[in-house]
Amino acid sequence: xxxxxxxxxxxxxxxxxxxxxxxxxxxxxxxxxxxxxxxxxxxxxxxxxxxxxxxxxxxxxxxxxxxxxxxxxxxxxxxxxxxxxxxxxxxxxxxxxxxxxxxxxxxxxxxxxxxxxxxxxxxxxxxxxxxxxxxxxxxxxxxxxxxxxxxxxxxxxxxxxxxxxxxxxxxxxxxxxxx
Amino acid sequence: xxxxxxxxxxxxxxxxxxxxxxxxxxxxxxxxxxxxxxxxxxxxxxxxxxxxxxxxxxxxxxxxxxxxxxxxxxxxxxxxxxxxxxxxxxxxxxxxxxxxxxxxxxxxxxxxxxxxxxxxxxxxxxxxxxxxxxxxxxxxxxxxxxxxxxxxxxxxxxxxxxxxxxxxxxxxxxxxxxxxxxxxxxxxxxxxxxxxxxxxxxxxxxxxxxxxx
Numbered sequence: 001x002x003x004x005x006x007x008x009x010x011x012x013x014x015x016x017x018x019x020x021x022x023x024x025x026x027x028x029x030x031x032x033x034x035x036x037x038x039x040x041x042x043x044x045x046x047x048x049x050x051x052x053x054x055x056x057x058x059x060x061x062x063x064x065x066x067x068x069x070x071x072x073x074x075x076x077x078x079x080x081x082x083x084x085x086x087x088x089x090x091x092x093x094x095x096x097x098x099x100x101x102x103x104x105x106x107x108x109x110x111x112x113x114x115x116x117x118x119x120x121x122x123x124x125x126x127x128x129x130x131x132x133x134x135x136x137x138x139x140x141x142x143x144x145x146x147x148x149x150x151x152x153x154x155x156x157x158x159x160x161x162x163x164x165x166x167x168x169x170x171x172x173x174x175x176x177x178x179x
Numbered sequence: 180x181x182x183x184x185x186x187x188x189x190x191x192x193x194x195x196x197x198x199x200x201x202x203x204x205x206x207x208x209x210x211x212x213x214x215x216x217x218x219x220x221x222x223x224x225x226x227x228x229x230x231x232x233x234x235x236x237x238x239x240x241x242x243x244x245x246x247x248x249x250x251x252x253x254x255x256x257x258x259x260x261x262x263x264x265x266x267x268x269x270x271x272x273x274x275x276x277x278x279x280x281x282x283x284x285x286x287x288x289x290x291x292x293x294x295x296x297x298x299x300x301x302x303x304x305x306x307x308x309x310x311x312x313x314x315x316x317x318x319x320x321x322x323x324x325x326x327x328x329x330x331x332x333x334x335x336x337x338x339x340x341x342x343x344x345x346x347x348x349x350x351x352x353x354x355x356x357x358x359x360x361x362x363x364x365x366x367x368x369x370x371x372x373x374x375x376x377x378x379x380x381x382x383x384x385x386x387x388x389x390x391x392x
Contacts, residue, residue, distance in 0.1 A: 045364075045365050048364075048365075049364070057348075058342070058347075058348025058349070058351065058364075059348070059364040059373075060348060060349065060350055060351035060362075060363060060364045061348070062364075063351065063353055063364045063365060064351045064353050067353045067354045067355070068353075068354065068355045
């Protein structure tokens with residue numbers, strides 16, 4: 001994942017602060033990773049390398065931890081977060097097909113974020129409304145009975161929202177210039 | 180008081196140093212016990228390959244010989260229906276996702292899996308578990324060796340060599356369950372990682388996953 005402008009400094013400052021206020025034994029690794037993720041929203045490679053150096057373990061070990069536990073994410077959350085349920089009920093009625101449609105439309109794999117950071121795609125295990133299977137959670141809104149056609153509809157709505165956001169940004173800038 | 184203990188393995192009288200693990204005592208006396216993950220110098224063995232089971236008289240269930248200390252007068256059996264069953268299951272699970280194109284494998288004839296199969300009369304094909312074919316890319320970025328994950332048995336010998344012998348820390352286990360692989364930080368090719376290409380990991384690999392080009 002390409003870092004955006006100014007992100008590198010932010011990551012380094014964040015890790016430094018957390019390492020500074022923490023004991024740096026091997027068993028403190030998971031709490032440190034949790035704190036960094038809580039601040040940054042994810043675990044960038046740069047942060048993992050710096051944490052490894054601070055704790056004194058190989059970077060490969062930090063990577064091992066971050067990939068072992070589901071709570072850690074290696075990619076930044078996108079502007080729109082899509083979570084596809086693959087719990088038993090959703091899986092039985094084709095949740096995996098829904099996930100695949102999203103992967104195709106977003107051109108990313110499950111667990112990844114699109115390079116423009118507009119979309120991130122995750123799989124979850126049960127959202128608690130199995131009667132609506134297959135279920136997808138789009139930015140905390142639950143969508144039921146999501147077929148590949150519905151995936152197209154959801155994506156269209158998200159794209160519409162993105163271009164609207166961009167238009168507003170633009171007009172906001174113009175208004176600022178006028179002032 | 181002497182520092183050696185006497186006991187029997189398969190009715191053969193054996194002597195070993197106190198504190199030695201049963202597996203290594205047996206191997207030293209030319210008694211073969213299948214094993215993949217065991218490392219002699221390791222203080223606390225992983226016991227993760229589940230292949231080195233033996234039976235000890237007085238202990239109801241089979242035990243992993245890589246974690247058992249030798250003791251005076253114990254009676255060890257390397258084969259029993261229970262041991263054979265445990266071994267067969269572990270072995271079949273190992274080969275269920277293993278790239279079995281042995282004739283194309285650089286470790287053909289010196290492979291630890293082939294040796295286990297030969298010693299215990301097991302087949303290299305199994306039908307009990309679903310066969311998984313991996314489409315891992317071969318990492319041939321280092322100058323003199325390559326890494327084919329489809330042949331990896333996740334024994335951890337290379338990781339141990341990397342950490343304890345070479346003292347580099349370039350590779351490690353990542354992900355979990357069926358997706359577990361040995362790889363570098365952020366899964367970059369070996370040549371782009373901090374790997375020094377000392378090739379101690381290639382020497383340590385009991386199968387054909389890490390091999391000379």
